[in-house]
Amino acid sequence: MKPEEGARKSIDALLTAAGWTVQDVTAANLHAATGVAIREFPLNTGHGLADYLLYVDGKACGVIEAKKQGATLTGVESQSARYAQGLPASLPAWRRPLPFSYESTGIETHFTNGLDPAPRARHSPNNAASSPKSTAACPSSAKSRPRSMPT
Secondary structure, eight states: OOHHHHHHHHHHHHHHHTTOEEEEGGGOOTTSSSEEEEEEEEOSTTSOEEEEEEEETTEEEEEEEEOOTTOOOTTTHHHHHHHHTOOOTTSOBSSSSOSEEEEEOSSOEEEEETTSSSOOOEEEOSSSSOOHHHHSSOOSOTTTHHHHSOO
């Protein structure tokens, strides 16, 4: 087994434990569950292949970039950010670019919330992605609200 395949097995298990249904792109059913993670999803030309594309209630909301265990995740954010911008226009999404980006080895996970006023990668508790219910409508970030309140 290749090192990245080991990471993907761990990420699959973490996603499943968090309530996501993990599917191969060839057998994808966006409505199989509230949260669906699709493996090896082809994006627009120039944006690559997302290791996982995350759907909540049938609409895309984020991506996960898998790296082999032991890889440094710092600096990988640019790769997952490119994936977040590469969703084909014909596919449903909560917003564009996709707001949630994860980088994970299956042991360590970084998370960027694109809805934050100043998005940056943060170390995340090792649950590869939050519960699908916690990311469901994702209309705005709690952190962005104070900046938009009247003075």
